[in-house]
Amino acid sequence: AAADKPVVGLAMKSLANDFFKNMLEGAEAHNKKRGDYELKAIGMQNETDFESQVNGVENFITQGVDAIVIAPADSRAMVAPLKKAMDAGITVINFDVSLDEQAKKDAGIDLAFVGPDNRLGAKMVGEALAKDLGEGGKVVIIEGNPGADNAAQRKLGFEDAVASGKLELLDSRTAHWETEEANSVFSNMLTAHPDIQGVLAANDSMAIGVVKALDAAGRKDIKVVGFDNVPAVAPLLKDGKLLATVDQFGSQMAANAIDKALEVVAGGPKLEGWIKTDIELVTKDNVK
Amino acid sequence: MHAIDNTPSNDSRDKQMPKMSMKLVLRDAGIGIALLLLIAFFSLSTQHFLNPNNISNILTQITINLILAIGMTFVILIGGIDLSVGSILALCAVVGGTVLTIPDLAVWQAVCLATLAAMATGVVCGLFNGWISAFWGLPSFIVTLGMLNIARGAALQVTDARTIYSFPQTFNDFGSKMVFGVPVVFLIALALVALAWFVLSKTVFGRLLYGIGNNEEAVRLAGHSLMIYKVAAFTIAGALVGIASIIYMARLNIASPIIGIGFELNAIAAVIIGGTSLSGGRGTVIGTLLGACIIGVLANGLILFGLSDFMRQMITGVVIILAVIIDKYRERITAG
Amino acid sequence: MHAIDNTPSNDSRDKQMPKMSMKLVLRDAGIGIALLLLIAFFSLSTQHFLNPNNISNILTQITINLILAIGMTFVILIGGIDLSVGSILALCAVVGGTVLTIPDLAVWQAVCLATLAAMATGVVCGLFNGWISAFWGLPSFIVTLGMLNIARGAALQVTDARTIYSFPQTFNDFGSKMVFGVPVVFLIALALVALAWFVLSKTVFGRLLYGIGNNEEAVRLAGHSLMIYKVAAFTIAGALVGIASIIYMARLNIASPIIGIGFELNAIAAVIIGGTSLSGGRGTVIGTLLGACIIGVLANGLILFGLSDFMRQMITGVVIILAVIIDKYRERITAG
Amino acid sequence: MTFSTSGPSVLFAQASTLSRPILELHDIRKSFGGTVALNGVNLSVNQGEVHGLIGENGAGKSTLIKTLCGIVKPDSGTITLAGQAYSPQTPRDAKARGLQVVHQEFNLLPYLSVAENIFIEHLPRNIMGVVRRRHMNERARVALDAIGLTDIDVRWPVERLGIAHRQLVEVARALMTDSRVLILDEPTATLTSRETERLFSIVAELRDRGVSVIFVSHHLDEIFRICDRVTVLRNGETVFSRTIGETNQDELVRGMVGKQLHKEMANDVVSSARSDVVLSLAKFRHAQSPHHDGISFDLHKGEILGIAGLVGSGRTELLRSIAAAELPVSGALVREGKVVKLHSPKEAINAGIGFVTEDRKDQGLILTMPIAANVTLASLSDVSRLGLLDRKAEDATTTRLGSDLKLKYGGPSKHVSTLSGGNQQKVVLAKWLARNPRILLLDEPTRGVDVGAKAEIYALIRRLAENGLALLIVSSELPELITLCDRIMVMSQHRIVGEMARADFSEEKILTYAYQGERRKTEH
Numbered sequence A: 001a002a003a004d005k006p007v008v009g010l011a012m013k014s015l016a017n018d019f020f021k022n023m024l025e026g027a028e029a030h031n032k033k034r035g036d037y038e039l040k041a042i043g044m045q046n047e048t049d050f051e052s053q054v055n056g057v058e059n060f061i062t063q064g065v066d067a068i069v070i071a072p073a074d075s076r077a078m079v080a081p082l083k084k085a086m087d088a089g090i091t092v093i094n095f096d097v098s099l100d101e102q103a104k105k106d107a108g109i110d111l112a113f114v115g116p117d118n119r120l121g122a123k124m125v126g127e128a129l130a131k132d133l134g135e136g137g138k139v140v141i142i143e144g145n146p147g148a149d150n151a152a153q154r155k156l157g158f159e160d161a162v163a164s165g166k167l168e169l170l171d172s173r174t175a176h177w178e179t180e181e182a183n184s185v186f187s188n189m190l191t192a193h194p195d196i197q198g199v200l201a202a203n204d205s206m207a208i209g210v211v212k213a214l215d216a217a218g219r220k221d222i223k224v225v226g227f228d229n230v231p232a233v234a235p236l237l238k239d240g241k242l243l244a245t246v247d248q249f250g251s252q253m254a255a256n257a258i259d260k261a262l263e264v265v266a267g268g269p270k271l272e273g274w275i276k277t278d279i280e281l282v283t284k285d286n287v288k
Numbered sequence B, C: 001m002h003a004i005d006n007t008p009s010n011d012s013r014d015k016q017m018p019k020m021s022m023k024l025v026l027r028d029a030g031i032g033i034a035l036l037l038l039i040a041f042f043s044l045s046t047q048h049f050l051n052p053n054n055i056s057n058i059l060t061q062i063t064i065n066l067i068l069a070i071g072m073t074f075v076i077l078i079g080g081i082d083l084s085v086g087s088i089l090a091l092c093a094v095v096g097g098t099v100l101t102i103p104d105l106a107v108w109q110a111v112c113l114a115t116l117a118a119m120a121t122g123v124v125c126g127l128f129n130g131w132i133s134a135f136w137g138l139p140s141f142i143v144t145l146g147m148l149n150i151a152r153g154a155a156l157q158v159t160d161a162r163t164i165y166s167f168p169q170t171f172n173d174f175g176s177k178m179v180f181g182v183p184v185v186f187l188i189a190l191a192l193v194a195l196a197w198f199v200l201s202k203t204v205f206g207r208l209l210y211g212i213g214n215n216e217e218a219v220r221l222a223g224h225s226l227m228i229y230k231v232a233a234f235t236i237a238g239a240l241v242g243i244a245s246i247i248y249m250a251r252l253n254i255a256s257p258i259i260g261i262g263f264e265l266n267a268i269a270a271v272i273i274g275g276t277s278l279s280g281g282r283g284t285v286i287g288t289l290l291g292a293c294i295i296g297v298l299a300n301g302l303i304l305f306g307l308s309d310f311m312r313q314m315i316t317g318v319v320i321i322l323a324v325i326i327d328k329y330r331e332r333i334t335a336g
Numbered sequence D: 001m002t003f004s005t006s007g008p009s010v011l012f013a014q015a016s017t018l019s020r021p022i023l024e025l026h027d028i029r030k031s032f033g034g035t036v037a038l039n040g041v042n043l044s045v046n047q048g049e050v051h052g053l054i055g056e057n058g059a060g061k062s063t064l065i066k067t068l069c070g071i072v073k074p075d076s077g078t079i080t081l082a083g084q085a086y087s088p089q090t091p092r093d094a095k096a097r098g099l100q101v102v103h104q105e106f107n108l109l110p111y112l113s114v115a116e117n118i119f120i121e122h123l124p125r126n127i128m129g130v131v132r133r134r135h136m137n138e139r140a141r142v143a144l145d146a147i148g149l150t151d152i153d154v155r156w157p158v159e160r161l162g163i164a165h166r167q168l169v170e171v172a173r174a175l176m177t178d179s180r181v182l183i184l185d186e187p188t189a190t191l192t193s194r195e196t197e198r199l200f201s202i203v204a205e206l207r208d209r210g211v212s213v214i215f216v217s218h219h220l221d222e223i224f225r226i227c228d229r230v231t232v233l234r235n236g237e238t239v240f241s242r243t244i245g246e247t248n249q250d251e252l253v254r255g256m257v258g259k260q261l262h263k264e265m266a267n268d269v270v271s272s273a274r275s276d277v278v279l280s281l282a283k284f285r286h287a288q289s290p291h292h293d294g295i296s297f298d299l300h301k302g303e304i305l306g307i308a309g310l311v312g313s314g315r316t317e318l319l320r321s322i323a324a325a326e327l328p329v330s331g332a333l334v335r336e337g338k339v340v341k342l343h344s345p346k347e348a349i350n351a352g353i354g355f356v357t358e359d360r361k362d363q364g365l366i367l368t369m370p371i372a373a374n375v376t377l378a379s380l381s382d383v384s385r386l387g388l389l390d391r392k393a394e395d396a397t398t399t400r401l402g403s404d405l406k407l408k409y410g411g412p413s414k415h416v417s418t419l420s421g422g423n424q425q426k427v428v429l430a431k432w433l434a435r436n437p438r439i440l441l442l443d444e445p446t447r448g449v450d451v452g453a454k455a456e457i458y459a460l461i462r463r464l465a466e467n468g469l470a471l472l473i474v475s476s477e478l479p480e481l482i483t484l485c486d487r488i489m490v491m492s493q494h495r496i497v498g499e500m501a502r503a504d505f506s507e508e509k510i511l512t513y514a515y516q517g518e519r520r521k522t523e524h
């Protein structure tokens, strides 16, 4: 390895889905374009296996990387290993999901966050649904993995929208981010509450499962919103089967964070606070 | 047993025959009773359970698990286990999905080719599982645990972790087609159950699978090659995973390399709740059908019942155990 | 055979003994060889593998799996299996974590109470697993599959899916403490291995566990109560999960209800790669230690080797299978 | 059987008639589903006597024993032990009250050591619960030496032992604890005469110490040699109990089968052996054999060739190698003039070789499957078309062979596990007869088979030979070989040490050959 090129360790939650895959590709393209650093990326086999991300960070420290750019698997469990990295003189940038403020304070570290506001995004898409349904619209939430930080944020955002749009929340259940489970769980919710008017799905994979369940039940009157803007939902948005989703520009997120990291490594000023990245509501009108 | 005649006397046999078949019926009946209890409970306690729409929902929802569980029945009957079905499902789906989205093919061509490709993928994985475990005499638990990782890695590698979508519309429609209120995909699964039942109970091949599960050495010494039958059981399981993957795609219109995680445990649960012995040699595919129904009814009923997600999970665990306890209890009673 | 004297005759047997103990050594050696091959490969092909830091990383990383695998060895030796360890880990952690964060306790009090609470939780779950399967004669596969759901649901229910954190700093520090470059948590695991080895190979209790795995009916006919031993094996596994959960918390400084998913498969893999027979009655905890090392070295080495995640997963699968094949091959050679 | 051992002289003195009953059974009944196994058994065993328990296969002997040791609960009836009511719920209760049993089917732990198996009931331990291994091994050594099992190491796992050695290990285990009543369910079925003699001397010693022994056997000569009293069971009922001096073989047999035995047991039959050789071995060597030149012999069409030998002389392994259950390491097997190389049992069967194994439970039968399925297991192509089973044909085959073999069974669809030991053995035979082999290898074909059934099997074997089948029979019962065979070879230490034609048959001669080989070994 050329000693003059700084090494950046990119730690992501998973490489096994579209969202993080886009993110990695964005980072790789960025790496090729800049050409002045070396990129090492790791993912986890299972999004709840926090330990393997801790292991990954420890391995980065052993390899002596110059910067670690991390989308934490858990906002608290990652604090200790990242502190260890910082103590070893490694620049750490936190993106995608913010580390927990309290945990950071307890550990005595100060770390900026580069990333989107999940809760705001969820609120945005929830409000789009509220606007469509009008006050008193009956909705259900399909949650992400219980215990996952972004799932919790998105649920809060949905609940914000329910409150501000004066919607009626009939039920809220997890489908563990999965299409097939969302399909089953939602079919069953629909049986229990035939009067559902709108569905807030915490990611697009689950939204796809919900849309299929509506197709199967022949219900065209129910509106669905998702999150992430994965390529597979483009046709659904165009057909009007999906009302809206949120784009967090994942492909640029990692690249941006790496830029920030390299600035610090090159002697730039320390980052502080929350450097918010773009989020955008995607509907029929602006889908690509 | 008193009169010592050396041919089975007809009178005593005739007396015993109805009793025997009663017992055979009762064998599956234990599970059937558990299922009926569940259905009765949810019918009384929830409003929509017996609604025809809900019934067809349930049938759709158990289809994939049922098909996987049929294959698992073959494997468990010979005393094996297959932990890799979930991963193989993903691999079959991405292979099938890739074929399905080849441009410039007529829909029927694309569907036929995709089905063939998915089944071929499943067959290859099954052959690998069966051959490695039979040839080296390794426990299938560990071989299929390896395959679980291999097939998942391969599915991610060939798709580069991307979801495949945009399947032909007629194909997608097929996934939610109904005949007299019964989902077509469930009818396919039912046909597979019937076929498996026939193979297992009426053919020489099935007889030997049971034999191997009971006493492998006796079957070997009676002049049969164990290898063929073991490999065949895993291969059948693989082929069924291929079929399940096509149905998965028709239902959800996507093929993703991360689908099917944990499906193996559901399939195994269906088989065991259905009364098949994990050590092999005993069980029926009808039991498996009932087992899959129990799991499906439970998942559906508990949501209608309005239980929280976490309570639902706990109760699912309790019912899995209760179902086998009921089965055991009935066995004790009828045996005594 | 001719002179019948009642004192042990020595001649013929002394000749055969060295051969026997050589064989016993070789039994674990097959797995040891596989491990050495892996280590040699990674040492040569990657830069940082033999770096002391990396070694202690690996040791830390295998600790949890090793502790779970020790308990799994007990269960598998009696011919059972425990699919619930991952879920029980989460339940123990949230219970222990709750105790750990009780305000106004001195650190040592909190840690002691938390350890007790976590172990008690594990013991209760283990008792349940063991008692239900022994009393009803149910396959432990299905009972622990039920427990997998029950414990997970309970962990989510008691925490309402929230993560518990803010543990005492000294507790957190303990998770990354080193003695001469060896992580303290690994030393604890090693001590548990030694204890388990002693219990299994030196005590009456241990020998009867092996006996049950060999031929449960024979042990029963010899006048022993199977119940006690079966329940004990699962309870030991549960208590070890409790210990593992404390180490998990010390290492990651959180207790979350969603940790531990899939850990059971890793633990089972370690046990089986370590040469313990899935049908029970044969195997050692030393083998389990080696099996856990193989898994840990592989996970670490493949990352250092710079392989893509997906390739890594495939290769992990291949190595799991290869490890048992090597073991089988060696067995065939030494047997001939 | 007349020959002397170098062991302690065998004392078969008439029992010191301490006619105090220690164990009394009154009107014990037990049915399994529709099958009545015990239909009112009465039995009284005195202290310090050896009590023989005999009866046909399926008469209920093993079931009776299982009720005594807490495995099977009787439906009705009372048992008193030493004057007190006795109703054991578990094997543990039975042991606590001083009953020890050697069961008919093996109950060993294959991967544990011989010593651990012997001590499994009470592993010697210190206060920490740690096994005192050296102590255990030494005591196990003494125990094995005492029953004459000197050539195995107590540290070996039991899986390395042959079937007779396993039986002896079980006996050793039962002898480890002092008991009031020792029950032996067909312990001699797998033993050769040398081990049997040894066992008898031990039984005699126990009796002299006041222990009561219940002894089950199908060998009436053994009953007369060792028992003080004998009880005959038939169809789950007690027929009579007699002091041994008041009865004779004929009466016992009549009691067991309810009729006089025919002359099948006699040895005046004309040989049906012909001149054409159907199987010939040349320097045939199996994996365990220490000899380079292996084994060579010819087997003729219609011939019944017996192989005698002491336990562990390599007879089973020879048969297994011929049947390709294990592959031989060198040498040639010639079938009807052609050298054939057999790689699997399948090929052996296709070459017309059938193999009845000595261990029916582990290698012969699928216990939890129907009788019909077991009978047709080796000939499935005859009862199927295009891979579809023809149940009618299957049942017909079963019924036909069942009546040929005088099988006592409830129906073709009953599980084999519901049959008594001897009837199970007949199912194994039926399986091979259904296949119609040219050569049939039989390893201990009448193990656990009662006198009546034995006679039937002998007649059947002769009939088969007359029809041109070549039979190779390994048996540890010399009278069996002498009755049946046209020619007997004696094996010792994995080689053939002697051969004799029918005219020269005698037990003495066979045993002399058998021990010759042994002596040669110890002289080295």
Ligand SMILES: Nc1ncnc2c1ncn2[C@@H]1O[C@H](COP(=O)(O)OP(=O)(O)OP(=O)(O)O)[C@@H](O)[C@H]1O
Pocket (backbone or CB within 6 Å): B001, D032, D033, D035, D036, D037, D038, D055, D056, D057, D058, D059, D060, D061, D062, D063, D064, D104, D417, D418, D419, D420, D421, D422, D423, D448, D450
């Ligand atoms: N578990 C069982 N279920 C059904 N029937 C049984 C069972 N055990 C024994 N029997 C039946 O009870 C009868 C007596 O069998 P048992 O084993 O006691 O005979 P046995 O006298 O020991 O014969 P053998 O000399 O062949 O060992 C047989 O008809 C047998 O089929």
Ligand SMILES: Nc1ncnc2c1ncn2[C@@H]1O[C@H](COP(=O)(O)OP(=O)(O)OP(=O)(O)O)[C@@H](O)[C@H]1O
Pocket (backbone or CB within 6 Å): D159, D160, D161, D162, D163, D164, D165, D190, D288, D309, D310, D311, D312, D313, D314, D315, D316, D317, D318, D358, D476
């Ligand atoms: N797995 C094994 N490991 C070591 N030695 C063995 C093993 N199996 C058999 N032997 C030994 O091989 C020899 C031949 O055994 P074999 O079973 O062929 O004898 P046999 O004459 O048929 O006696 P039996 O009456 O016990 O059937 C014996 O000395 C036996 O102890």
Ligand SMILES: [Mg+2]
Pocket (backbone or CB within 6 Å): D061, D062, D063, D104, D185, D420, D421
């Ligand atoms: Mg018997």
Ligand SMILES: [Mg+2]
Pocket (backbone or CB within 6 Å): D163, D315, D316, D317, D358, D443
């Ligand atoms: Mg033999």
